[in-house]
Amino acid sequence: MTTPLLELRDVHANAGETPILKGVNLTLHAGEVHALMGPNGSGKSTLASVLCGRPSFSVTSGEILFEGKDLLALQPEIRAREGIFMAFQYPVEIPGVPNNHFLRTALNAIRRHQGQPEVDAFDFLALCREKMAQVEMPEDLMKRSINEGFSGGEKKRNEVLQMLLLEPKLAVLDETDSGLDIDALRCVAEGVNSLRSPERGMLVITHYQRLLDSIIPDVVHVLSDGRIVRSGDRSLALELEEKGYGWLEEAAGAAPA
Amino acid sequence: MSTLGFREAFEALVPDAAAPAWLGDLRREAFQHFEAAGFPTRRQEAWRYTNVSAIAETTFELGSDAGEDASVTRAVNGAAFGETAATLVFVDGRFAPDLSRTLPEVATSLSVSWAGGSTGRPGPLGELVDPKLHPFAALNTAFLCDAARIEVPQNVTLEKPIHLIFVATPGARRVHHPRILVGARASSRATVVADFVSASPEVSFCNAVTEIEVGPGANLDFVLCQRETSPTFHVSNLAARVDRDARLATHTLCLGGNLVRNDLQVRLVAEGAECRMNGLYLGTDRERIDNYTEVCHEAPHGTSAELYKGILAGSSHGVFRGRVIVAPDAQKTDARQQNPNLLLGAGAEVNSRPQLEIRADDVKCSHGSTVGRLDEEAIFYLRSRGVGTEHARTMLGQAFAAEIVDAVPDQGLRDALLALITARLWTTGEAS
Numbered sequence: 041m042t043t044p045l046l047e048l049r050d051v052h053a054n055a056g057e058t059p060i061l062k063g064v065n066l067t068l069h070a071g072e073v074h075a076l077m078g079p080n081g082s083g084k085s086t087l088a089s090v091l092c093g094r095p096s097f098s099v100t101s102g103e104i105l106f107e108g109k110d111l112l113a114l115q116p117e118i119r120a121r122e123g124i125f126m127a128f129q130y131p132v133e134i135p136g137v138p139n140n141h142f143l144r145t146a147l148n149a150i151r152r153h154q155g156q157p158e159v160d161a162f163d164f165l166a167l168c169r170e171k172m173a174q175v176e177m178p179e180d181l182m183k184r185s186i187n188e189g190f191s192g193g194e195k196k197r198n199e200v201l202q203m204l205l206l207e208p209k210l211a212v213l214d215e216t217d218s219g220l221d222i223d224a225l226r227c228v229a230e231g232v233n234s235l236r237s238p239e240r241g242m243l244v245i246t247h248y249q250r251l252l253d254s255i256i257p258d259v260v261h262v263l264s265d266g267r268i269v270r271s272g273d274r275s276l277a278l279e280l281e282e283k284g285y286g287w288l289e290e291a292a293g294a295a296p297a
Numbered sequence: 298m299s300t301l302g303f304r305e306a307f308e309a310l311v312p313d314a315a316a317p318a319w320l321g322d323l324r325r326e327a328f329q330h331f332e333a334a335g336f337p338t339r340r341q342e343a344w345r346y347t348n349v350s351a352i353a354e355t356t357f358e359l360g361s362d363a364g365e366d367a368s369v370t371r372a373v374n375g376a377a378f379g380e381t382a383a384t385l386v387f388v389d390g391r392f393a394p395d396l397s398r399t400l401p402e403v404a405t406s407l408s409v410s411w412a413g414g415s416t417g418r419p420g421p422l423g424e425l426v427d428p429k430l431h432p433f434a435a436l437n438t439a440f441l442c443d444a445a446r447i448e449v450p451q452n453v454t455l456e457k458p459i460h461l462i463f464v465a466t467p468g469a470r471r472v473h474h475p476r477i478l479v480g481a482r483a484s485s486r487a488t489v490v491a492d493f494v495s496a497s498p499e500v501s502f503c504n505a506v507t508e509i510e511v512g513p514g515a516n517l518d519f520v521l522c523q524r525e526t527s528p529t530f531h532v533s534n535l536a537a538r539v540d541r542d543a544r545l546a547t548h549t550l551c552l553g554g555n556l557v558r559n560d561l562q563v564r565l566v567a568e569g570a571e572c573r574m575n576g577l578y579l580g581t582d583r584e585r586i587d588n589y590t591e592v593c594h595e596a597p598h599g600t601s602a603e604l605y606k607g608i609l610a611g612s613s614h615g616v617f618r619g620r621v622i623v624a625p626d627a628q629k630t631d632a633r634q635q636n637p638n639l640l641l642g643a644g645a646e647v648n649s650r651p652q653l654e655i656r657a658d659d660v661k662c663s664h665g666s667t668v669g670r671l672d673e674e675a676i677f678y679l680r681s682r683g684v685g686t687e688h689a690r691t692m693l694g695q696a697f698a699a700e701i702v703d704a705v706p707d708q709g710l711r712d713a714l715l716a717l718i719t720a721r722l723w724t725t726g727e728a729s
């Protein structure tokens with residue numbers, strides 16, 4: 041049996057002082073795309089935050105293994121260098137730090153960590169141009185400060201661009217589809233699909249089924265009140281689309297405490 | 298606090314053989330002012346935040362540039378940033394011809410003009426900084442034995458900057474009194490960089506005075522770059538006079554020194570005069586950096602825009618006081634002042650005080666000061682992409698400083714400054 045790319049074992053986690061995740065189990069193998077769905081406030085972003093090591097989110101029990109190694113022992117930057125990428129639900133604006141300078145620094149930090157040669161400014165520019173065309177992002181956004189003055193859609197494209205450049209082993213996308221128009225949605229989906237490969241895994245967090253029409257998931261999980269209450273194939277997403285999340289609450293209410 | 302230590306040195310100073318007679322009188326008079334005033338104390342309003350007793354209690358020694366010194370040469374070479382119109386090096390306050398490249402008539406030293414037989418008292422010398430008001434300026438004049446002398450003739454544009462480098466010879470408790478005289482004549486355009494560097498890791502005291510005249514329609518950028526690496530007391534007095542439709546931009550970069558005090562006074566004396574005062578102070582450890590600026594709008598339609606940014610790491614302490622005076626007939630004045638600060642260290646501190654004295658009614662004046670910390674969300678975002686914490690903090694510090702660096706007129710100098718700022722931020726990131 042191969043070691044899973046990502047494994048969560050009975051993960052309990054707090055956001056600040058508040059318990060949010062209440063025993064999450066999840067196994068994701070390289071080559072798989074999993075979708076994580078669930079109503080607002082169910083803990084999807086908390087799960088994502090825990091995976092990328094965001095301060096003020098803490099795992100109180102359980103374990104998370106990345107390629108069989110203890111992920112929780114690693115600082116956020118080391119997780120990134122080991123190959124985890126998070127597309128944030130709300131990317132921050134960083135005035136004064138140019139996108140291109142930041143991304144080359146990040147790429148080279150990752151490459152150094154993985155024992156690959158660094159990319160010089162010239163090659164980086166070429167690489168960047170190629171990926172920007174892929175997400176249909178105007179080139180001047182690269183010279184601008186990170187996300188400063190970007191529209192919501194541009195920010196999301198920028199997240200996908202970063203993902204394409206950094207070529208992670210595990211990509212976690214936190215509602216990258218929310219609030220996007222059809223064009224932007226297509227770009228995001230194409231970006232994700234272009235990265236699909238037998239070595240990579242993806243966890244696509246979404247509130248809506250529509251993204252999953254273009255990014256076909258291997259497994260769909262439903263998170264409710266900090267627990268994965270159902271897992272299944274893509275038909276589960278369609279079922280949710282049809283029935284809404286209402287039945288979950290009933291199911292949760294009926295479940296023994 | 299005693300001024301005695303300086304008397305002996307004052308009497309022992311042997312001026313240049315070719316020095317003109319007026320120099321002795323000027324020096325004696327200045328020394329009397331210094332002795333009469335003594336070192337300032339914190340009881341004086343202008344010195345409330347800065348205690349100079351450490352300077353007063355140390356017996357400093359004037360170095361005597363004893364020929365070639367490898368560490369001086371290394372420090373001077375290290376300060377180079379690219380092509381210049383002239384590079385003038387002053388060691389212990391005296392011109393060092395072997396390390397310099399003058400631009401005759403334009404960028405030279407007083408001692409060189411004396412040797413060439415011109416012994417008149419040059420333009421702004423002693424006219425702009427009042428030794429009665431500034432004991433440190435009086436002390437500088439008392440030890441005047443040479444000066445950098447810049448004269449940009451009418452209608453002349455210098456494409457490349459003039460680089461002035463001031464350094465003391467290695468030795469215990471060195472003092473030097475750099476003096477800079479700049480005359481930018483009508484409709485000229487130039488950039489002058491005054492660079493202060495260290496040649497040894499020992500305690501030293503640099504006491505500089507700069508006098509600048511900007512003639513009608515002229516455009517001058519003046520960069521004051523304090524980048525001493527040794528434990529340094531640095532006191533600087535800069536005074537400028539800006540004439541009709543002229544523009545002066547000062548760039549004050551405080552990137553080194555344990556105790557730094559800068560006084561900068563700009564007078565806009567005729568209609569349409571403009572000044573831009575940029576400053577960046579980057580403190581680490583227990584450094585204290587005190588910037589006092591004063592702009593006097595003396596005529597109508599003057600513009601002043603001031604932006605001083607502070608980055609304070611460790612337990613450093615920054616002080617910014619910005620005084621704006623608008624005279625009764627200086628109508629249509631536009632005066633802006635901003636002082637954003639970034640506190641990096643847990644023990645870091647900043648005092649920011651604007652002081653507006655507006656005696657005209659039809660003016661636009663604004664000021665603002667802020668104190669903030671690094672955005673933790675931004676740091677996390679950078680880290681989540683693989684950038685280390687130290688590197689992330691440095692990037693954000695650079696971003697904060699960028700506005701000031703970007704306004705510096707020479708690309709080579711901008712690159713050098715950025716490297717310097719990066720190096721300083723990097724070490725402070727690890728420390729705090």
Ligand SMILES: Nc1ncnc2c1ncn2[C@@H]1O[C@H](COP(=O)(O)OP(=O)(O)O)[C@@H](O)[C@H]1O
Binds near residue numbers: 056060079084086
């Ligand atoms: N920093 C925080 N401190 C306390 N509670 C938080 C914090 N962040 C999120 N929460 C709470 O945790 C719950 C789950 O939020 P989140 O993980 O963002 O859900 P989702 O992404 O599924 O909408 C919500 O009730 C939210 O209010």
Ligand SMILES: [Mg+2]
Binds near residue numbers: 086215
């Ligand atoms: Mg969310």
